[in-house]
Amino acid sequence: MNKANILLAGVGGQGIILASRIIGNTALMNSYDVKLSEVHGMAQRGGSVISSVKMGEKVYSPIIEKQEADIILAFEKLEALRWIEYLKPGGRMIINDQEIMPVSVTTGKDSYPEDIISRIKAHYDNTVCIDALKIARECGNIKVLNTVLIGLTASFMELGKEDRLKSIRELVPERFVEINIKAFERGYNYAKS
Amino acid sequence: MKRLMLGNEAIAWGAYEAGVTVASSYPGTPSTEITEHLAGCDEIYSEWSPNEKVSMEVVIGASIAGARAITAMKHVGLNVAADPLFTVSYTGINGGLVIVVADDPGMHSSQNEQDSRHYARAAKVPMLEPADSQECKDFIKMAFEISENFDTPVLIRLSTRVSHSLSSVELAEREDYKLKGYKKDFVKYVMMPAMARKRHLIVEKRMRDLKEFGENTELNRIEWENRSIGVISSGIAYQYAREAFPEASFLKLGMIYPLPEKMIADFAAGVDKLFVVEELEPFFEEQIKAMGIEVIGKERLPVTGELNVSIIREKLLGEKQSIDLPFEEKTPMRPPVMCPGCPHRATFHVLSKLKLTVTGDIGCYTLGALPPLEAVDTCICMGASIGMAHGMEKARGAEFRKKTVAVIGDSTFIHSGITGLIDVVYNKGNSMVIILDNSITGMTGHQDNPTTGFTIKGEPTVQVDLVKLCEAVGIRRVKVVDPFKLKEFERTVKEEIEADEPSVIIARRPCALLKKASYGGTVTIDSDLCINCKLCTAIACPAILDKGDHIEIDESLCNGCLLCVEKCPRNAIVKAGVENE
Numbered sequence: 001m002n003k004a005n006i007l008l009a010g011v012g013g014q015g016i017i018l019a020s021r022i023i024g025n026t027a028l029m030n031s032y033d034v035k036l037s038e039v040h041g042m043a044q045r046g047g048s049v050i051s052s053v054k055m056g057e058k059v060y061s062p063i064i065e066k067q068e069a070d071i072i073l074a075f076e077k078l079e080a081l082r083w084i085e086y087l088k089p090g091g092r093m094i095i096n097d098q099e100i101m102p103v104s105v106t107t108g109k110d111s112y113p114e115d116i117i118s119r120i121k122a123h124y125d126n127t128v129c130i131d132a133l134k135i136a137r138e139c140g141n142i143k144v145l146n147t148v149l150i151g152l153t154a155s156f157m158e159l160g161k162e163d164r165l166k167s168i169r170e171l172v173p174e175r176f177v178e179i180n181i182k183a184f185e186r187g188y189n190y191a192k193s
Numbered sequence: 194m195k196r197l198m199l200g201n202e203a204i205a206w207g208a209y210e211a212g213v214t215v216a217s218s219y220p221g222t223p224s225t226e227i228t229e230h231l232a233g234c235d236e237i238y239s240e241w242s243p244n245e246k247v248s249m250e251v252v253i254g255a256s257i258a259g260a261r262a263i264t265a266m267k268h269v270g271l272n273v274a275a276d277p278l279f280t281v282s283y284t285g286i287n288g289g290l291v292i293v294v295a296d297d298p299g300m301h302s303s304q305n306e307q308d309s310r311h312y313a314r315a316a317k318v319p320m321l322e323p324a325d326s327q328e329c330k331d332f333i334k335m336a337f338e339i340s341e342n343f344d345t346p347v348l349i350r351l352s353t354r355v356s357h358s359l360s361s362v363e364l365a366e367r368e369d370y371k372l373k374g375y376k377k378d379f380v381k382y383v384m385m386p387a388m389a390r391k392r393h394l395i396v397e398k399r400m401r402d403l404k405e406f407g408e409n410t411e412l413n414r415i416e417w418e419n420r421s422i423g424v425i426s427s428g429i430a431y432q433y434a435r436e437a438f439p440e441a442s443f444l445k446l447g448m449i450y451p452l453p454e455k456m457i458a459d460f461a462a463g464v465d466k467l468f469v470v471e472e473l474e475p476f477f478e479e480q481i482k483a484m485g486i487e488v489i490g491k492e493r494l495p496v497t498g499e500l501n502v503s504i505i506r507e508k509l510l511g512e513k514q515s516i517d518l519p520f521e522e523k524t525p526m527r528p529p530v531m532c533p534g535c536p537h538r539a540t541f542h543v544l545s546k547l548k549l550t551v552t553g554d555i556g557c558y559t560l561g562a563l564p565p566l567e568a569v570d571t572c573i574c575m576g577a578s579i580g581m582a583h584g585m586e587k588a589r590g591a592e593f594r595k596k597t598v599a600v601i602g603d604s605t606f607i608h609s610g611i612t613g614l615i616d617v618v619y620n621k622g623n624s625m626v627i628i629l630d631n632s633i634t635g636m637t638g639h640q641d642n643p644t645t646g647f648t649i650k651g652e653p654t655v656q657v658d659l660v661k662l663c664e665a666v667g668i669r670r671v672k673v674v675d676p677f678k679l680k681e682f683e684r685t686v687k688e689e690i691e692a693d694e695p696s697v698i699i700a701r702r703p704c705a706l707l708k709k710a711s712y713g714g715t716v717t718i719d720s721d722l723c724i725n726c727k728l729c730t731a732i733a734c735p736a737i738l739d740k741g742d743h744i745e746i747d748e749s750l751c752n753g754c755l756l757c758v759e760k761c762p763r764n765a766i767v768k769a770g771v772e773n774e
Contacts, residue, residue: 012529021197021359028197028361035325036197036359039301040222040638045557046735047529060432062358065503066516082524085516101738101747102527107565107730108739110525123519133749142749 002158003056005064009083010075011100012039012049015146018171019073020051022150025167026159027055035062048079048102073153075146076100077116084120092156093120093127096149128152128191135186144176144183151187161188198362200355201265203326204293205230206362207333208263211289212370213237215255217248219608220637221267222302223356224295228265229640232649236367241640241649244575244608245270249277249292256290256346257382259373261337265293268309269574273609275312278346282316283392284382285344285399287373289337295351298472299499302353302636304555304572306497308473313348313450317396319403320348320450321412322428326360332447335412343399343406350449352472354429354499404451412447415460423464425457425477425488430500434470437505452480461486468509472500531560533736534705534712534754536631539676540600541568542732543683549598549690552585554578554610556602557636558629565733569600576601576609582624583617591623595690599626604634604642607657611666617695618667625690626697628659631704639706663697670696677702679759705752715751715769716758718744722765729757729766 006023008016017038024036032055039049052064066085071092074080080095087093095117104110121127130152136145147168154164165181172180198206204227208216216239218228232239242248248264255262266274271294278292294312297303313320319339323332329351336347380388407413422441426434427449435443444460446452461467461481469478469490478490493508494500506512531538541561544551545568553559553569554577562569571581582599601610606628617624634640641647646656663671670692676682682700689696703710723744730739736750737757746757748769758766 011527013532024197024359028195034197034359034361037354038199038357038359040226040357045529045560045636046527046532048527059360060435061429061502062354062360062432063501065501066514078524078527081520082527084520085518100750101735102525103530103563103565103733103735104525106735106738107733108741109564113522113524119520 003054003059004070004157005068006053006071006073006153007064007069007083007086008051008053008073008075009079010049011079012046014075015143016049016051016075019146019150020053022164022167022171023153024053024055025171026164027053029163029166030159033057033059035059037062048082050083071153071156073149075149078102078112080120081113081116084124087124091126093124094149094152095120095127095129096133096145097129097131098133130187130190132187136183139179139183139186141179144180147180147183148187151184152190153187154184155188155191195361195363197359198326199226199357199359200323200326200329200351201226201357202230203329203362204265204333204349204351205234206364207330208291209234209237210330210365210367211261211334211337212368213261213263214370215252215260215262216240216264217242217251218265219243219245219248219270220634220640221245221270221295222637223297223353224265224267224270224293224351225637225640226356227293228649231263239649241642243643245274246277249274249281252290252292253277253281256286256288257284257375258287259375260288261370262288263291263293265295267303268294268296268307269303269305270294271309271312273575275316278312278318279316280384281346282318283384283389283396285395286340286346287375289340290346291333291336291340291349292346293349293351295353295356296473297353299353304574306473308476309348309350310449310476311474317400318346318348319343319448320350321447322350322449323355323447324428324431324445325355326358326362328447329355330362332412339406343403345399345403350428352429400451404454407448407451407453408455410448413453413456414445414447415456416443416445417463418442420463421465423460423467424470425460425467425481426470427477428472430470430472433500433502433505436502437510446477449477452477454484457481458484458486461488470494470500470505470509528563529560530563530735531557532705533734533750534710534752534756536676536700536702536704537561537629538566538732538734539679539682539756540627540629540700541566543676543679543686544568544598544600547683547686548596550585550593550596552578552581552597552599554601554605556605556629558600558602561600575605576613579610579613579624579626580616582626583613583620583622586622586624594623597624598686598690599624600629601626602635603628603630603632603644603659606659607643611662614663614668614697615666622695623693624695625692626695627686628697628699630659630699630701632709633704633707635704639704659699668695668697670694671699672696673699673701675702676700677754677756677759705754712753712755714753715746715748716753716755716766717746717748717769719765719767722763724763724765726762728762729760732756732760
């Protein structure tokens with residue numbers, strides 16, 4: 001059994017907690033020891049947030065440390081840049097091609113860094129970029145953005161696809177299951193297309 | 194069956210399985226989900242009470258009446274509840290009584306990082322500390338047994354990383370707990386000097402008995418491996434240390450007060466070098482050193498912030514991680530912000546514009562201290578804003594008072610703001626108070642409170658009338674205003690602050706994340722009308738982007754609250770005609 005550390009990074013309100021729980025539950029169904037760490041409370045209010053998913057034969061600390069992440073799933077470009085030192089050398093970087101401006105930028109005090117994706121790609125070979133917001137919109141609801149990203153992440157993992165779909169069914173309200181499965185499939189097939 | 198569960202949810206399951214029938218709490222990150230999960234159990238009476246002291250008194254009453262009862266709070270909540278805690282330690286219990294306290298090392302969502310383990314020692318109460326979700330559930334059940342076997346309340350200490358981490362938990366059936374009989378026993382339950390003196394002797398004996406228990410309980414365990422290094426640890430720090438020292442021997446403490454001295458001495462004698470790894474204060478270290486045992490702890494590890502595996506490796510093993518990043522620039526920080534449509538944004542925009550001194554309080558609105566609004570001057574604790582404004586007036590006089598305002602949320606006002614307001618009236622103060630009534634306890638994730646008209650289970654109940662409450666304590670000037678009506682709100686603030694008597698403005702508008710806020714339709718800039726005057730940026734909405742030569746509105750963030758429309762002198766902000774999902 002392989003161990004895997006997945007760091008989800010983004011902005012409070014993007015659906016990061018639900019995404020990490022779907023990945024964590026899938027790992028549990030595959031008999032991994034699993035630990036997740038989440039951020040609740042004040043930091044959630046539009047701030048920079050991360051969630052860790054660690055799986056393996058035995059997991060002690062729930063926290064992913066610098067250079068320990070096998071996969072970073074960044075829901076936003078600036079957050080990809082912010083957390084990149086957590087990526088293991090040779091690790092997989094997944095970036096959602098979306099910009100959310102921090103207040104220092106909206107008020108003109110800072111500028112949003114340019115060319116984030118091409119610069120990351122230049123130094124990190126295993127970088128994949130996706131416009132998940134566009135795909136979510138095509139699926140019919142921008143809120144399934146996180147499920148598109150889970151699908152893409154899953155395509156790089158050894159976990160069974162059936163279990164992942166089962167996790168979605170368990171964790172997502174029934175009336176949203178169908179659209180989420182559609183979003184998952186779009187993400188899952190993205191890297192192959 | 195195994196389920197992935199938050200530490201907090203596992204605490205609630207443990208209480209459920211232990212046959213708990215009464216739970217009372219006040220929300221506080223990182224403890225809130227415990228009581229929310231308890232509220233989902235039909236077999237348990239649960240409630241949000243006005244503050245932690247009341248919660249504690251409710252569960253003490255339930256325990257003396259014969260039930261197993263639980264309360265959960267954040268570390269600073271235990272300060273509020275400390276008064277009853279110190280005396281229920283003397284009376285002991287009838288039905289089992291467990292108090293859960295969640296510390297916040299690193300202050301993810303708190304105003305200090307106090308170490309609540311000191312309360313166990315100060316109040317002479319045993320304390321347990323779980324290290325993952327399974328232990329959260331198991332320790333709660335054991336805590337109820339300890340409580341009843343030793344006639345004592347039991348503290349459970351959590352920390353953010355245990356409360357808000359998920360790991361797998363094996364579930365069991367609920368115990369069919371029979372209420373203990375109720376018997377009047379004033380020698381045990383009426384703490385007047387004559388009785389309390391007798392009870393104190395019993396408390397001292399109890400602590401000696403608990404120390405003996407600690408030597409043999411499975412809560413404390415030695416994991417013998419390589420004996421060149423031994424580590425004593427507990428809770429989340431144990432998990433970090435276990436990863437940093439995969440080969441070392443461990444003494445893992447589950448009962449962290451009182452300490453098992455014989456076990457510690459035996460462990461120390463069995464290893465060459467002894468480390469104590471604990472977050473925050475040197476709580477174990479000082480007690481172990483007092484036993485005459487040599488240990489390495491806080492001379493190398495920090496007393497501030499959270500620990501992690503890298504810190505332990507670096508400080509105790511000398512293995513420093515070096516990372517070369519190809520990027521040199523600093524990424525712009527992304528601190529938490531008030532949400533688009535937040536009613537507090539309008540309030541602070543006006544207070545900032547009027548350049549008032551603002552005593553602040555605990556809630557989402559504390560964010561009003563950050564740039565660019567920078568309206569809030571102080572934040573100490575729940576309910577502090579009103580007393581502090583009063584103190585400022587008494588120190589600096591009427592002129593200063595006419596530039597000072599206290600702001601406090603609806604839930605916080607009920608928690609402990611009302612006593613401050615009574616102080617103002619009683620002692621002839623003239624403070625102006627703004628109650629930020631957003632119809633919910635916001636920061637902790639939307640809990641009902643006595644002003645919302647609903648219980649924790651969503652049942653309709655009597656709603657505290659804030660206007661009548663303020664009038665009843667002697668405030669004659671009470672105004673209710675919608676802060677989004679910027680001009681009216683500003684005028685009211687100016688009028689009330691000039692008054693030569695205390696006044697209260699209730700700034701009433703629901704939290705933007707509540708369904709009843711019902712904003713609809715995003716807005717956009719009509720570039721033909723916009724003159725780029727940037728007045729709309731003064732409200733610091735995250736959806737309004739200053740692009741230098743023009744203004745843009747991020748439609749994925751805008752929820753159509755229309756506050757910016759109120760600011761625009763040219764009517765250049767118009768409905769986009771696209772429904773935002």
